[in-house]
Amino acid sequence: MNPVVVAVAITGSVPRKKDNPAVPVQPAEQVESTHQAYEAGATLVHIHVRNDDETPSSDPARFAAVQEGVRRHCPGMIVQFSTGGRGRDPSQRGSSLGLKPDMASLSTGSVNFPTIVYENSAALVTELAGAMKANGVRPEIEIFDLSHLHGARRLVDEGLMDAHPHVQFVMGVKNAMPAEERLLDVMLAEMRIVLPGATWTAAGIGRFQPIVMDWALARGADGVRTGLEDNVRISRDRLAASNAELVSLAVDQIRRRGRRPATPAEARALLRLAPA
Numbered sequence: 001m002n003p004v005v006v007a008v009a010i011t012g013s014v015p016r017k018k019d020n021p022a023v024p025v026q027p028a029e030q031v032e033s034t035h036q037a038y039e040a041g042a043t044l045v046h047i048h049v050r051n052d053d054e055t056p057s058s059d060p061a062r063f064a065a066v067q068e069g070v071r072r073h074c075p076g077m078i079v080q081f082s083t084g085g086r087g088r089d090p091s092q093r094g095s096s097l098g099l100k101p102d103m104a105s106l107s108t109g110s111v112n113f114p115t116i117v118y119e120n121s122a123a124l125v126t127e128l129a130g131a132m133k134a135n136g137v138r139p140e141i142e143i144f145d146l147s148h149l150h151g152a153r154r155l156v157d158e159g160l161m162d163a164h165p166h167v168q169f170v171m172g173v174k175n176a177m178p179a180e181e182r183l184l185d186v187m188l189a190e191m192r193i194v195l196p197g198a199t200w201t202a203a204g205i206g207r208f209q210p211i212v213m214d215w216a217l218a219r220g221a222d223g224v225r226t227g228l229e230d231n232v233r234i235s236r237d238r239l240a241a242s243n244a245e246l247v248s249l250a251v252d253q254i255r256r257r258g259r260r261p262a263t264p265a266e267a268r269a270l271l272r273l274a275p276a
C-alpha cells in the first residue's frame with residue numbers, strides 16, 4: 001500500500017488557546033509548531049491565521065508569513081490554506097489564494113455546526129474553486145455531508161477542478177456527520193461512484209480523532225489528519241503537549257497498521273503536486 005500523507009491542522013478557527021495553551025496562534029508560533037510536527041512525520045500543514053486578539057483572520061500578510069516560514073524550515077512540506085468560514089467574511093475567504101499555496105481547503109456545501117450554520121452557497125463554492133484554479137492551487141474537498149460529494153462533482157463537470165481532487169471526510173462535528181464507522185463506508189462507496197479519481201483522507205473531531213484515523217487506515221486511506229485544530233486532548237485527563245505529539249501518535253497508528261508515513265516528495269506525488 002502507498003505510504004500515508006500525515007496532515008497536521010495546527011491552529012483552527014475556534015478559540016482553543018484557552019482550552020490548551022499549546023495551540024499556536026501567532027505566525028512565529030505557528031511556524032515553530034509546524035516545524036516540530038514536520039520533524040515528527042507530518043508532510044502537509046493546514047493553516048488558519050488569527051488576529052492579535054486571536055479572532056479568525058483573513059489577513060494575507062499573516063498567511064504569507066506562515067507560508068514563508070514553513071517553506072524555509074520544512075523543505076517540501078505541503079502548504080494548505082483554509083478557506084473555511086467560521087468567523088470570516090465570505091468575500092475574504094479566498095483572499096490569500098493569490099499567494100499560491102500548494103493546496104487550499106474547499107467546502108462544497110453547507111452544514112450545521114455546533115452553534116452556527118456553516119454557509120457555502122453554490123455561488124461561493126464556484127468562486128473559490130475558480131480562484132484556486134486560476135492560481136494553480138489544488139483543492140482539498142471537505143466533506144461534512146453526503147451532498148458535498150455531489151457539490152465536488154459539479155465542479156469537475158463545470159471544468160473548475162480536475163478529476164483527481166483530494167477528499168477529506170470530516171466526522172464528529174456536533175450537528176454535522178457523526179463519527180460512525182458505517183457512515184465512512186457509505187461516504188467511500190459514494191465517492192467511488194461520483195469521484196472515482198479522488199485520493200482521500202478523514203478527520204475525526206475531538207475524542208474521535210484516533211478512532212476515525214484507524215477506520216481510514218484500515219480502508220487504505222491516502223492520508224490521515226491530526227492536530228490541535230481538531231483535538232486538544234490525549235485523553236480525558238491529559239492535554240496534548242503539542243501538534244508534534246499528536247503527529248507522533250498518528251505515526252504510531254500508521255505503523256501498527258503495517259504502513260509508514262510518506263516523505264514530502266512521496267506526499268507531493270500522491271497528491272499530484274509539483275516537486276518542491
Ligand code: ZN
Binds near residue numbers: 009012013046048229
Ligand atoms: Zn481548518
